[in-house]
Structures are given as structure tokens and as C-alpha cells.
Amino acid sequence: MTYANFKSTVKKVNIKPKGVQEIVLEINGDELDGQLEAIAGMVDLRVNVELDAARITYRRKYNAITEQPLTQYSVSEKGIVEVKQPEQLELEGMPEEEVQIEEKEVVIDRELIDAFVMSDMAPTYEGYHKDLLDILKRRIKGESYRTLAEEFDIKTSELVEQVKLYRMQVAPLAEAWNKWKKEKGEITE
Template sequence: MAYIEFKPLVKKVNLKPDGVQEVVLEVRGGGLAGKIDTLADMIDTHVNVQLEEEFVSYSVVVNKETQKPMTEYKVDDQGVVHEVKPIEQTELDLGLPPELIPTEQKEEVLKRETIDAFIASGLAPTFDDMNLDFYKIMGMHLDGLSYLKIASKLNISDGRLMEDLDEYRKRVAPLAEKWGEWKESQKKVKLDREKNNGNDDEGTGVA
């Protein structure tokens, strides 16, 4: 069975005669490098397609004066994300009740794969008003199961699954951003350690 995965840009959705709907996808750069022949073999064959936006948009509440988030996060050595109060917020609390601090909504975006990795890590929080097991759902999804099949296993509609998952991603996005930064810093520390160990080994060589 032929399989191909790529990240296109949705360009057009056209309604053609006889109820046929045409979807035009555009792939830029080398997004289809080494995959053209496989894709060509799929022409005029029935395929399963699942499209998801690459980035998740979400809102954060910021201090209108400083543009700093009203809620900030830090990550401990185990990768657990904790909520902390910004220094600016602490200072304002001394002379102004929190409810009187001017705030506004600020739109942010984050790669969906970062959020999904955070959910799959098992470190994402749960919410009382959301009773789906998103850790389990993400595990099934990353194992290759389609959302339609996941919904069937959970005995819910795929529409409800996607609606709840989209909401959950938005809620945990601010934490996932900090977690993603922590993961990248851990990789850098590991690479630096390996590099230093390699230099030490070279320095102990016998001529």
C-alpha cells in the first residue's frame, strides 16, 4: 500500500459540475523531494486524507501597559510546568487590586506538533470540564490512528472529538510553549556534554 506524507498549503476549493469538489494543494520548496513518483502513482486512486493546521492560534491575557502575560510559567528539572506570578504583576499587586489592572487579549501561535508532543508526554494538565483522556487520544493519534477511528473507539462523534481536542490544545498551548523551550534547552545541554566528553577523550590520547 502506497503511503506519502507532506505539508501543503491549501490554495483553492472549487465546486465543479455534477457535485464534484476540487481541492488544490500547493507544496513549496522541497516538500515533495523523493515523493513525486509515489504521489504520481496515486493519481485516479481513492486515498484517505486528513488535513490539520500546522499552527494553533490561542489567546493569552496580558498586562495592557507592559504587554507581559498575566500568568507565566516555569519548567522544573522533571519537565513539569508550574504557574508563577510575573515580577511586574507582583509589583502592581502592592498598590492595585488585580481586578483593576488593565488587561487585554493577545493572539499567539504555536506549532501544533509542539503542543501534541507536550500532551503525549503525559505532563499536560487536566481540566474538570473536559472529561476526555487527551493523553490516550494523542498516543493513539501519534501511533497512526485516524481521528475517525479514535472517535469510534471512544463512542463519540469525530466532530465532538475534534472540537474538544482543539479547545484542549488552545488551553495547554502556553504551557506547551515553555515545555518546548525546555526540551530544546535539554537537547543543547546534552549535545554540549557529548561534545565536551569528546574533547576530553581526545585530550587523553596517547601519542
């Protein structure tokens, strides 16, 4: 079986006649390390492809005056991430409804979230498939969305969406956990 695994950037999507789409990927540096021959052998063959973004974007609320996130996180000595009480919005003499809140996009490497999930410190939430954490761990280890969806009797598109939303939801916790690991000297950059 011919196989290749690499990180790339999607550079272009072309819509061609007769319902054909062409996707152009750009691979930098030594990402292909010895895999180019295998890929060349796949030209004009049907292949299975799964693209998963390497970065996760989520939205976070900030106090426009202090520029601090409204929700803060603390990490216990055991590595459990907890939500701190929201920052006090009422400033001296200013009613709460006049405090300006901004929502900003935050980008985090998916690998940080996945490390948090694999650490068994990531929480479970209602509204997701009951086995989502186990499914996600298996996905991180390389199993395909299609295989997992079939096994757990869920539509592939629904599973992909749940994984995306879950990663966005735990992203700020993963950031706090990662910062805590760095402070302990367990992660070096």
C-alpha cells in the same frame, strides 16, 4: 497499498457545480521525496485525506502597560509546568479596574505541543473525553481521527474539536516546557 505523507499549504478551495469541492495544496521543496509517483497513481481514485494544521493559534491575556502575559509559568527540575501567581494588576495609584488588559493571538507550532503531550508532562483537564491524552498520543503517532473516534465511541467531529481545544489550552504550558528544555540544552534549534 499506495500511500503518501507530506506537509503542504492549502492554497485554494473551489466550490464547483453538483456539490463538488476542489482543494488545491502547495508543496514546497523536497516534501514529496519519492512520493510523486505514488500520488500520480492516485489520480481519479478515492483517497482518505486528513488535514491537520501545523500551527495552533490561541488567545492570551496581556497587561497593556507592561506587555507581559497575565499568567506566567514556571517549570520544575522534573519538567512539570506550573502556573505562577498572576502578575499584580494594581499599579501605584491606579485602581485595578483601570488597568488595561489586551488579548492577543499567539501562534505555536503543533509539533511543540505534541512533543509536550508525548513527554507525559501534559496535564489532564475536566470537560474532555476521559481518554483524550491517550487518544491524542495515538493520533500524534499517525492513527486517524475516524479510527480513534470509532474505537472510543465518540463522534469524529467532537473528537477533532476536543483535540483542537485541548491543544489550545496546553499551548502556553508547552511553550514554557519547550523553553525549559532549550535552557537545559536538550533541544537545539
